[in-house]
Amino acid sequence: MHDDPLFLKHVYYLKKEKRNFFNGQKDNPNGSFIMQPAAIVFLNLYIHSTKQFRDISIILSAPSATSQQHLNRQIQGYVLLIVQEEAHFLWTEELIERLIWGPKDLDVVSLVGMPGIGKTTLAKRLYTHNVIISRFDVCSWGTISQAYNKRKTLLEMLGDLVPLNDSTCSDDELAEKLRRHLLKKSYLIVIDDLWSIDAWDALMRCFPDDKNSSRIILTNRRDNVASYTKRFSAPHHHRLFTDEESWRLLQKEVFGEERFPPELEKIGVQIAQSCRGLPLAIVLVAGLLAKIEKQELCWRKVTNDLRCSCVIADDAQRYMDIITLSFSLLPDQLKLCFLYFGEYFGNGVKVRKLIQRWVAEEFAIGNGLKSAENVAKDYVMELVDSNLVMVVRRSFSGKVIAISMHDLLGEFCSTTCIDQWGPEG
Structure with a gap:
């Protein structure tokens, strides 16, 4: 930025x-x-x-x-x-205007679009922008998803604002604690992946309107939810990438600053177009391409697989096909780690805690050269490099401290666990 x-x-x-x-x-x-x-x-x-x-x-x-x-x-x-x-920068700049200017009343800025189009990425870009950080007294982030857990969302938002020493509070007490902490302050709240109007109604009571230009950013998939939550600002509908933008993103994700091999350019453009402008699909495919040989024959097989998935009308199913391809290339032990993470910690977890759980479950096993903890650390980085998980927080030195997972990958993990081990697995 x-x-x-x-x-x-x-x-x-x-x-x-x-x-x-x-x-x-x-x-x-x-x-x-x-x-x-x-x-x-x-x-x-x-x-x-x-x-x-x-x-x-x-x-x-x-x-x-x-x-x-x-x-x-x-x-x-x-x-x-x-x-x-800079096209995407201009979107951000326009949304920054809405957040820092406008009415004194509490306002809601909704980011609306299909799964994987980049709503959460845009919300994070806004949430972490220096101009935004300096504008508000306090900022907090909460994730909801389809299976809404009010207590978990409240604890997540409160955790950004105050130390939580007492986990025995009821949900109503947590909600009141959040409301009291926001009183008389100019605040920015991000509610990621809001699915239902009922969930909004339950949370809205926590957000006081003291006429000090507080703002709420919502990400959601449904126009009816965006219309219901609207106050002053019109919903921002996230558009698909153009073919050129898709191609640029694929190049960046696969090769970084290195020059793209000319012999792969034609097939690379076809792969980018096969993602049909969906950023998450492009990033997942890039993670897949980064793991296979940089040869036209190997890349053409990926193209053929993508074309097969593109005849399916449902975007979520298309994602699942891409995720399945990426998942199939993981080592067996890492597959177990990935599924466990997605099933239990997909919304976010500290890497230290995840490593402890992987070792305890014997998903990460030491060998003569490395301890189980170091093997688990390598697993984390392999998932990051494959674009199957997202880095939420890094230390000043660049070390990965916390990771999360897109909800579509979480759905894949849940479905795969049920298919392999049943609903009680």
Whole structure:
């Protein structure tokens, strides 16, 4: 995320004024095109803010209002890539406006869309943004999911705000404790994966409206829930990725900063398109590709498997097919660890606690070279590298402290456990 105030100011200006970045003439014989002055300012700010594209050989300077800058095709490619990558930043910037400005009354910002489209990722981006953190007195996060557990959600939200030494409180006492802690404060609450109106009605009593611009971010899949919870802000409907955005994300997830092999580009584009603009599908497939040989024949098999799943109309089933492919490549012992984590701790757990449970259940077993704890640590990182779990928290040194799982992967774990061991397994 870009927290540079000058960068934010100019992106906001470009969006509001509906400026075009370029003035035609892309097909000039000399291979140059004319770039708007405001766009050159944007490019300068982007390079300064992100430390990317330092290899641009021409030093750009913001020209006067009447001057024009000619850039070669190489620079044009950089700029077009920046514009595409910043599309998602502009969504975030618009939502930040809703959160930090607007009415003094309590407002609800709903992020609506199908499973795996990136609602939770966007909510986390907002929740952890420096501008947001500095705007509110307190911030808290609660996850609901389809199987709503009021007590668990209340404990999760309270845990972000106060030390919890007494777990014997009733649900009503916990709700009242949360309400009292939020009184007279400007707060931001995230409620992730809200399914039902009843769950909203039960929780809404915890959130006082003291006319101090408090905000609630909701992520949900259903328009009727978003309409019911609406106060001032209209729901934000999360769109699918374009083919170009899907391709860029796949490249980044599989190869990082390394150059994508030219011989895999054609098949890579086909794989990205097969994910049909669903970010979670792209990330899962990338985790799968990262584990197999970087050969066209191996990648083509993945393409064929994806095409088979794409004839199924239901998006959730398409995800399950991709998850099944990824799961099948895990070692047998790691499969057990993955299923156990998804069944019991999918909404999030500290890695230390998870490792203790894996060792106690003998899912992670030591050998002559490593202790059971170190084997379990390797398992955690293998799941992270496969994109089957999400890192929730890291230490300052980068060590993974807590992980969670997307609810679709949790559903896969529950279904697989029942299929293998029955409902009591």
